[in-house]
Amino acid sequence: MIPGSKSDHPGFRKSFLFAIQGFRTAVTTERNIKVMLAAGALAVSAGLVVGLDPLSWAVVLLCCAVVIMAELFNTAIETVVDLVSPEFHPLAGRAKDIAAAAVWFLSAVVAVVGLIVFANAIFF
Secondary structure (H helix, E strand, C coil): CCCCCCCCCCCHHHHHHHHHHHHHHHHHHCHHHHHHHHHHHHHHHHHHHHCCCHHHHHHHHHHHHHHHHHHHHHHHHHHHHHHHCCCCCHHHHHHHHHHHHHHHHHHHHHHHHHHHHHHHHHHC
């Protein structure tokens, strides 16, 4: 496909379906996506129980979305690295480790944000 060429680009609907297909593939093949979706569902359930205010809901939902998005990027990076380097190579391993570290770091920060949001809802 040539960028800007209308003849080779799928339409909006088809692009949207490709995105859904990619998400479905990630959910069915990647354990960490399932774990993060479950954690997001737990956060939403906890938010319903404690009665979060609208701003807190926005923070919780944004944090859930960003973590899942980061894991999708990590999965895409790992897939491309596996494609271009089927045998183990130290640089391929480093790229995959760094992508995973980005998700881990984000998840740690989001956990702290979650503690703040829920502590505020429960105690204040």
